[in-house]
Every structure is written in structure tokens, then in C-alpha cells.
Amino acid sequence: MLIIDDHVLFAESIELSLTMEGYDVRRVPAASTTPAQVLAAVSRYQPRVVLLDLDLGPLGDGVRLINPIARNGANVVVLTASTDRSRWGDCIRQGARKAIPKTQPLNEILSVVRKICQGLPVMDAAEREELIGLWSEHRKAEQDIRDRLDRLTPREREVLGQLVAGHQVREIARSSVVSEATVRTQVKAILAKLEVSSQLAAVGLARQVGWSPPSEQGAL
Template identity: 65%
Template sequence: MAASGTRSAVRVLIVEDHTLFADSLDLSLSMEGYDVRRVALPDDHGSLAAVLSTVLAAHPRIVLLDLDLGRLGDGSRLIGPLAKAGVNVVVVTSSPDRARWGECLRLGARKVVTKAQPLNEILSTVRRLSQGFPVMDVAEREQLLQLWHEQRGEKQEARERLERLTRREREVLAFLVRGKTVREIAAHGVVSEATVRTQVKAILAKLEVSSQLAAVGLAYHVGWSFPQD
């Protein structure tokens, strides 16, 4: 085990918008002798670019990064620039999406740890990184990367199906995504309900799904939205 004096030379930055969890990490790592810093996330103004600049200016060896940073959005966008700067990024997340974990590894994260795991799992990862040891089994890493690759393929296929829709069909799908009924869509477009039902059938056929619920789910899955003029 590394001596406390050695650990004090290892700077660990915490990028986390959940205060209580960040407090627990800060306290536990500080008690182990690490040089722990917290990155203050802006409440009203600021951006991920500003957070990145703050992190890099602190010259950390290890960054514990949450993926969901509230108003700032997806923390995974910080992984690539940090990894390229030589920082060891450990993703600490509540997301159960293992394909998303795979994407984090592809971007350069050293490991993904869930917040549901014991805190000691994070501490153990930091210890091993500070000592220059590997922190992830090769087989597990390859499995997560494969999950990401498969999901990316599925999303691409879904987007291609969405591209088959006509403009009017995309408008109808957008209404369905917003929870509108066939009657409400018909009233908005000043057309008959029978016309809207025909359009919905065409949408389901082109998306290769069997229900309006499945069509809406597919749209959400790929982050689709109808552009507003």
C-alpha cells in the first residue's frame, strides 16, 4: 500500500452535482491522504467548457466524474479532452445503461463505477490508479465496448427508418411524442380522424413497429425530435 506521503501527491478532482455524494467521496479520500479538490459547478451561467478549463488548470491525476451534471448536461463530453490531457478519468454514475458505460470507455475513461456499489470500490480504484495498476478486467472492458457498438448500430438503423417518413408523417409522430391523441392531431391539422389513422399506420409500417407506443419509444430512444420552423 502506498504511504500517506505518496498519496498526498496524488490530486483527485471530484466533478459531481450531488452534494451529499460528493461530500462522502471528499471525506473518504481525504482520510486516505489524497489531495482532494471539488469542482464547483455553476448554477445559472457557465458551461462544460468552463468546467473543463477549471479541471485542467488544477492538474489532477485522477478525476471522478458524474455523467449527469444537471443543467450542464452530459458529463461524458469531458472524458475525451481529459483523457487526451493524460488524466485518469473514473466515471461514477447512477446510470444502469451498460452500453453507455461502454461509450465512456471508448472515449477514454479508465473505469465506470456505479453509485450503487460500496464506496470502497471507488476508493480501491483510486488506490490502484495512484499505484499505476490496471483497474479493469480486459474481458469486462471488451464486453461493455461491444454493448456500446451494438446499441450504436441499433440506433443508426432506427434513425434510417425515421428518415423514411414524409414531412407530414414526421409532424404526426411529433404530436404522438407530445402525447396528443388522433382526435387532437386531426383537429390541429383540420383533417379527418380517418386520415390521421392512415398516416399513423404508415408511420408504424415504416418504423417497423406494431403500436403508437413503440413508435414513440423508438423516437425517444434515438433522441429524435421534429425540427420547428
């Protein structure tokens, strides 16, 4: 069994509990490991179960590790502080057997491990379909936002990028050598195309999908 988690205290608690139940448990120090080293450890130890966190600090997003680990023959159980069920759906879609919030009682986590080791199911078809459906809806919503962002002109993207960076209309006007009225007109056009009513909402949409202006536009 392999534990991949950057929260040392949590990982040690799980390791101790599983060891007391007779499992051979190893931990991968996520904070000082690369994705390639994680996959090499999976290949070397050939664990039946991998307990994987999603937010792995310097190692990044654990979701991208699920598919290669599962293809290596391991049963991936996601243990996460995230309560985003659409994200859980992405985990299941990638090949995880189960996604469990870290707020669940320890006995419930251990129960899932036992069932997998006994060859028993840990998720029914209805729950699986619900989670993947939530992921699909989330993906469509994000694509809709990206489509709206694609409507912006190069200048509007530049202005939005500066708003995302925290700059005010006055600063944007001064750096662009245009009037504040001109920038406000550009901001109004941005809000209309993004179908929002405030600069804050526009910035929120951009951040939600990880949008950033083209690099050649430069910074303020």
C-alpha cells in the same frame, strides 16, 4: 484529485474519505459550472485522477467531458447512477479508465483510486472489449431506428411529432383540417415504416433516439 459531481452529499462523502487517506482533493460544483470552467479547473490543478459523474444536471452529460479531461493527462474514473453498460462502454471508448456504479461499496471505489495512483490496471481487456461491444451494438440499434424514421414522409413526420407531443388523433385531425380517418391512415403508415404495432411504441422509438420533427413543421 478532482471530483465533478452535482450530488453534493455523495461528493462530500467521497471527498472526506479520500482526504482521510491522505489525498489532496478538490471538488468542482457541477450545478453552477460550465464545461469550459470544468476543463479550466482540470488544466489548473492537473489532477492525477478525476472522479466524474455522468448526469451533471445543468452541466449536461458528463460523457462529453471524458475525452478532453483524459487528453489533459488525468485518469478519468466515472462514478454514475446509470446502470446502462452500453453507456459505460461509451465512457471507456472516450478514454475513461473505469466506470463504477454509485451503488458499489465505498471501499471498492477507493480501491480503484489507489490502484490508479499506484500505476496498476483497473480493468482487464475482456471487460473493456465487452463494454465497448455493448456500446457498438447500442449505437447500431439506434442507427437502425433513425433509418426507419428517415423513411417517413414530411406529413408522417408531422403526425408523429404531434403524437410525441401527446396529442390524440382527433386533435391532429382538427388542427390539420382533415378527417380522423385520414390521420388514422397516416398513423398506420407510420407504424408500418417504423415496424411497430402501436402508437405508444412509435413514440417510444422516437424518444429513444431523441428524434423531433423539423422545426418548420410547427407545433399543434
